[in-house]
Amino acid sequence: MMDPHLTPSIIGAYPYLSPVYDRLIGVERTDSGTELVPMLAESWEFTPDGMELTFHLREATFHSGEPIDAEAVKWSIDRARALPASTVKKALGSIESVDTPDPRTVAMRLNRPASELLYQLSTLAGAIIDPIAGERDLSRETFGSGPYRIGELRVGDRASYTRFDEYWDPQAQNMATVEIVGLVDDQARLNALRSGQVDVALTKVTQYPDARRLADSGQFGLTDTDRSAWYSMYFNLDDPALGDIRVRRAMNLAIDREALSSGLLNNQCIPTSQPLQEGVLGYDEESTDRYRHDPEKAKRLLAEAGFDDGHPVRLDVLTVAGARTSEGVAIAIQEQLRQVGVELNLQPRELGQGVVEWREGNASGFQYTHPGAADPAVTMHDTYLDFLYPGPLPEGVAPVLEAPMDATLAGETRVAALTAASRAASENALELYVCAIPTQYLHSNRVSGLDRMSPPITGGPFDLRTVSVTG
Numbered sequence: 001m002m003d004p005h006l007t008p009s010i011i012g013a014y015p016y017l018s019p020v021y022d023r024l025i026g027v028e029r030t031d032s033g034t035e036l037v038p039m040l041a042e043s044w045e046f047t048p049d050g051m052e053l054t055f056h057l058r059e060a061t062f063h064s065g066e067p068i069d070a071e072a073v074k075w076s077i078d079r080a081r082a083l084p085a086s087t088v089k090k091a092l093g094s095i096e097s098v099d100t101p102d103p104r105t106v107a108m109r110l111n112r113p114a115s116e117l118l119y120q121l122s123t124l125a126g127a128i129i130d131p132i133a134g135e136r137d138l139s140r141e142t143f144g145s146g147p148y149r150i151g152e153l154r155v156g157d158r159a160s161y162t163r164f165d166e167y168w169d170p171q172a173q174n175m176a177t178v179e180i181v182g183l184v185d186d187q188a189r190l191n192a193l194r195s196g197q198v199d200v201a202l203t204k205v206t207q208y209p210d211a212r213r214l215a216d217s218g219q220f221g222l223t224d225t226d227r228s229a230w231y232s233m234y235f236n237l238d239d240p241a242l243g244d245i246r247v248r249r250a251m252n253l254a255i256d257r258e259a260l261s262s263g264l265l266n267n268q269c270i271p272t273s274q275p276l277q278e279g280v281l282g283y284d285e286e287s288t289d290r291y292r293h294d295p296e297k298a299k300r301l302l303a304e305a306g307f308d309d310g311h312p313v314r315l316d317v318l319t320v321a322g323a324r325t326s327e328g329v330a331i332a333i334q335e336q337l338r339q340v341g342v343e344l345n346l347q348p349r350e351l352g353q354g355v356v357e358w359r360e361g362n363a364s365g366f367q368y369t370h371p372g373a374a375d376p377a378v379t380m381h382d383t384y385l386d387f388l389y390p391g392p393l394p395e396g397v398a399p400v401l402e403a404p405m406d407a408t409l410a411g412e413t414r415v416a417a418l419t420a421a422s423r424a425a426s427e428n429a430l431e432l433y434v435c436a437i438p439t440q441y442l443h444s445n446r447v448s449g450l451d452r453m454s455p456p457i458t459g460g461p462f463d464l465r466t467v468s469v470t471g
Helices: 010-017 070-082 116-120 186-194 205-216 245-253 257-264 295-304 324-338 351-359 376-384 397-405 411-427
Strands: 025-030 033-038 041-046 052-057 095-102 105-110 148-154 158-163 177-181 200-203 220-235 313-320 342-349 365-370 431-444
Touching: 033 041, 052 070, 070 095, 070 105, 116 376, 186 200, 186 205, 186 431, 200 205, 205 220, 205 324, 205 431, 220 324, 245 295, 245 342, 245 431, 257 324, 257 431, 313 324, 313 351, 324 342, 324 365, 324 431, 342 351, 351 365, 376 397, 376 411, 397 411
Parallel strands: 313 342, 313 365
Antiparallel strands: 025 033, 041 052, 052 105, 095 105, 148 158, 158 177, 200 431, 220 365, 220 431
């Protein structure tokens, strides 16, 4: 599905559609994580009350040669909000209306001061489609303005792209052609790289020894691009046991994170006790080692909560079937928790089915990963204030988690709000925190720029604007 407003997954589709469709806002890597930067909009500002967001457009053209003006942007944003089957309308739900004061200005009236809207407009929810597309089916056709045009598309296999010569930023199109090959199997990706079929391959932490050996041979490079995602077990506080903070804290204290990382993840997963990871704006120093491995304290807390050897905590926990890394982590967690008096009934599911069951509240836990967004306020929202958290939050916590999404906050005030949110999640043990997982790529020595690659949604999807291949 090549329609950015109808794609089932803006995460999965992003690598394939971001070369074709520009957004108003882009993302750039900085020393402190990621930063929202101009793309089709040269600048923007909120009104003091945060209820209006105005964009000032640059001079640029669609692939058709038509100019990108305010009316075109309005048409595209309105389309994303109005299509009956739109999969991105919720991301743009803070927009009340879109106005065009002049050809280079777009003004969005909001229903609340929503700082996260800037982030949402950097994802495919904000992809600007050429109005000449009209009512056409965009599942196979594209009408964009990005640095590349779509060439050949083989659904389920690969997509090829060619450079758009009239693009406004030549530094974002360092390759004349690009081909993205979909290889789901981890070993198949590694083999394709070894044989020269591809120049870059995503590698998993379970492949780190092989990837490290290849990199040490001098023929390949290994680049760590991001560590904002983390392994965890999501909690459903509708479960009476998990509604008790002592049980949640006990489960966190029962986990030997260093042993998990060294035994299963090749020491590539950094132990964590909070949702905002080191290097991300809002990372809380006070929460760094909050849940050091302490099984005796875990047992005491469980006893205080009324659970002991004769009355253990029993939880049904969903896992992702076929994901070898996640399955291994889930089994290890199961054993470590069993030793303190918590019994997990692991229930493997295909990812999509698992998410559906979790959203419906049909399990007490869900062992998986959380991706980090370019805006840490969005990370906090999507982790605890959306469907991924089906149960109730502890009293008084929601306002702390919501605070960083206020567009009237800026500078150190916003950083303090983010830090308080990450600390509140940690103090209340809103999930079972395990470790920050990297996104790593093994690549030929002809490739450069991966270290500057900044996807709006991390944990795998990539953006090729900084990447080049020589020779």
